[in-house]
Structures are given as structure tokens and as C-alpha cells.
Amino acid sequence: MNVVAEIILQFGMLSLMAFGGAGAVLPEMHRLTVDTHHWMNDATFAQLVAISQATPGPNAIIVTLIGWHVAGLTGALAATTAMCGPSSLLIFIFMRYWEKIRGTRWRLIIQTGISPLAIGLVLASGCIITRGADVGWGAYGLTAATVMIVLKSRLNPLWLIGLGALLGLAGIV
Amino acid sequence: MEQRHELSHSELFWGFNRIALSGFGGVMSWARRAMVEERGWLSSEEFTSLFGLCQFMPGPNIINMSVCVGARFQGASGAVVSLLGLLVAPVIIIIALGALYGRFGELPAIQAMLRGIAAVAAGLILAMGLRMATDLLKRPLLLFFSALILIAVVFLRWPLLAVMFGLAPASMWVAARRYCKAP
Numbered sequence: 001m002n003v004v005a006e007i008i009l010q011f012g013m014l015s016l017m018a019f020g021g022a023g024a025v026l027p028e029m030h031r032l033t034v035d036t037h038h039w040m041n042d043a044t045f046a047q048l049v050a051i052s053q054a055t056p057g058p059n060a061i062i063v064t065l066i067g068w069h070v071a072g073l074t075g076a077l078a079a080t081t082a083m084c085g086p087s088s089l090l091i092f093i094f095m096r097y098w099e100k101i102r103g104t105r106w107r108l109i110i111q112t113g114i115s116p117l118a119i120g121l122v123l124a125s126g127c128i129i130t131r132g133a134d135v136g137w138g139a140y141g142l143t144a145a146t147v148m149i150v151l152k153s154r155l156n157p158l159w160l161i162g163l164g165a166l167l168g169l170a171g172i173v
Numbered sequence: 174m175e176q177r178h179e180l181s182h183s184e185l186f187w188g189f190n191r192i193a194l195s196g197f198g199g200v201m202s203w204a205r206r207a208m209v210e211e212r213g214w215l216s217s218e219e220f221t222s223l224f225g226l227c228q229f230m231p232g233p234n235i236i237n238m239s240v241c242v243g244a245r246f247q248g249a250s251g252a253v254v255s256l257l258g259l260l261v262a263p264v265i266i267i268i269a270l271g272a273l274y275g276r277f278g279e280l281p282a283i284q285a286m287l288r289g290i291a292a293v294a295a296g297l298i299l300a301m302g303l304r305m306a307t308d309l310l311k312r313p314l315l316l317f318f319s320a321l322i323l324i325a326v327v328f329l330r331w332p333l334l335a336v337m338f339g340l341a342p343a344s345m346w347v348a349a350r351r352y353c354k355a356p
Contacts, residue, residue: 020228087232092252125298128327130299
């Protein structure tokens with residue numbers, strides 16, 4: 001199949017599976033782009049995620065970068081549209097019913113049941129990026145320090161990203 | 174809640190543009206500050222209800238949010254304009270960065286910087302997951318499902334769709350039996 005059609009199909013399906021946001025489908029993106037399609041290797045995937053985190057805007061634009069890397073401008077636009085289109089259409093249709101089912105038991109059950117899966121998937125994303133980025137204890141230490149700082153303070157993540165770049169340049173990570 | 178004012182298409186576009194450009198590593202916390210505290214587009218309760226919807230539905234949360242807010246003020250065209258406001262600038266920036274990466278990504282200095290940034294990026298994502306997980310401490314049995322899905326996708330590398338089909342009904346069953354008792 002044509003690579004752009006492949007991108008549209010894969011990211012279009014991811015869009016509808018992204019319970020918990022784009023972060024929750026990073027592991028699946030990794031599996032598809034690295035294992036299934038061999039569009040890139042582990043380290044490149046981790047670096048693309050790193051670039052996307054250093055870019056202002058929604059986390060979902062990681063797909064723009066993956067699309068760009070795989071198939072240039074067409075790939076970038078196709079991936080972005082496929083990732084945002086189906087879910088946007090769905091919520092546009094569904095939003096008018098949301099208030100009507102407020103407080104019903106089944107809404108509570110779905111919400112309560114889905115959330116642990118979303119959380120597990122976000123943590124899984126973190127694990128996969130850690131593994132892809134890993135070059136040694138320096139990197140693990142920086143990851144752990146980032147977690148602590150983010151949980152304990154309200155520092156703008158941009159400072160941490162800058163610090164990461166500096167530590168990398170200095171050869172510490 | 175009383176409507177403070179109607180929002181025009183251009184207000185929506187530039188509002189979401191500002192939100193997109195002020196946040197790194199996800200923009201939801203900025204979105205709340207901008208829409209609720211600074212601009213008064215939504216009341217705090219409205220934001221929380223919409224946020225619940227955006228989390229509950231699949232898709233990138235903040236993108237869902239832009240669709241809902243845009244649709245609320247200007248219908249379908251408002252949704253499209255808000256979505257574009259959120260995406261256009263970041264997409265241009267990231268394509269530019271992608272082009273630079275394609276050109277200079279192999280340089281040792283760039284590789285070194287990206288290694289450092291990737292380690293931080295991993296930490297940002299883990300911290301987000303842990304913050305979300307603290308809400309679950311009230312329902313400890315469900316943490317078991319977080320662990321299961323993590324193992325399935327990270328170590329066993331099973332396809333997400335299959336894993337979701339297996340675990341979501343089980344997780345909801347436990348939720349229904351233990352945490353959402355029938356009245």
C-alpha cells in the first residue's frame with residue numbers, strides 16, 4: 001500500500017483509540033512505526049518525541065513529525081488530519097448528549113473503568129521513551145529528576161528541556 | 174451561568190493560537206488558565222464538565238476541547254476555526270524543526286542534545302501519568318489494570334486494539350462491582 005494511505009489508515013485508527021489523549025497511544029505509535037512498518041528505529045522515535053515535546057502546542061503534533069519523517073509534507077499533513085479528524089468529528093456529534101447523561105450510572109462506570117487504562121498507557125509511553133533514549137545511568141537519572149521536579153514544583157517544562165539539552169551537550173547524559 | 178459575550182471566529186482562532194504557543198509538553202493547564210481565568214470564556218464548572226467529556230472521548234484532549242469550545246460559540250465553523258487556531262502554528266514550527274532534524278540530525282552535537290531532551294521528555298510524560306494515577310489511589314483495585322496494560326504494551330508489545338478489547342470490559346466490570354454500586 002502507498003505509504004501516505006498507510007499513514008492515514010494507521011493514525012486514523014489511533015485517533016479513535018486515543019482514550020486518555022495522544023500520550024496514551026504513543027506506545028502503539030511506537031509499535032506501528034518501529035516494529036510493524038520499520039519507518040524508523042527506536043532511537044529516532046525517541047528523538048522525534050523529544051523534538052515534539054520541545055515544540056509548543058498539543059502533544060498530538062508528534063504525529064505531524066512522524067508523518068514528515070516518513071513522507072515529507074504530504075505525510076505531515078496526512079498524519080495530522082488523520083490523528084485529529086475522526087476523534088474531532090466524533091466529539092462534535094457526541095457533545096450534545098454529554099450533559100443529558102450526566103450522573104447516570106453507566107457513564108460513571110465507563111469513566112471509572114477507562115481511566116486506569118489511560119493512566120497505564122501514559123506510563124507505558126514514558127517507559128518506552130526512557131528505553132529508546134537510554135544510553136546509561138545519566139539519562140535515567142535525568143528522567144527521574146525530571147519526574148521529581150515536575151511533581152513537586154510548577155516550573156515551566158521549557159527550563160527542564162533546556163537543561164536536558166545542555167546536559168546532553170556536556171556529555172553527562 | 175450568564176454569557177459574558179459572544180465569541181467571534183477570529184477571537185476563537187487567535188485565542189487557541191495563543192494557548193497553543195504558550196504551552197510546552199501539552200497545553201491543557203494553559204488552556205484552563207487562558208479560557209477560565211484570563212478571558213472568562215467559560216466558568217470553572219463548565220471547563221471541568223467539558224474537560225471530563227474530552228478525557229472520556231478518544232482523541233487528543235486539548236484538540237477535543239477546542240472542538241467543543243468552538244462549537245459552543247459558533248457551531249461547526251467555530252469548531253473548525255478553533256481547531257485550526259490550535260494546530261496551524263505548532264504544525265509549521267514542528268515541520269521546520271523536522272526539516273532541520275533531517276538535515277543536521279546526524280551531527281554529534283545535535284544527537285547529544287536530543288539525548289538529553291529525550292530523557293527530560295520521558296520524565297515529563299511519566300510525571301503526567303503519575304499525577305493522573307494519584308486520582309486512582311481511592312480505587313486501588315483498578316491500579317492492577319494500569320499495570321496489566323503497561324506490561325501488555327511495553328513488554329509483550331501486543332496491539333493496543335486487542336489489549337483494549339480485553340481489558341476495558343474487565344476494568345469496567347470491576348468498576349461496576351466495586352466502585353459504582355447500583356443505587
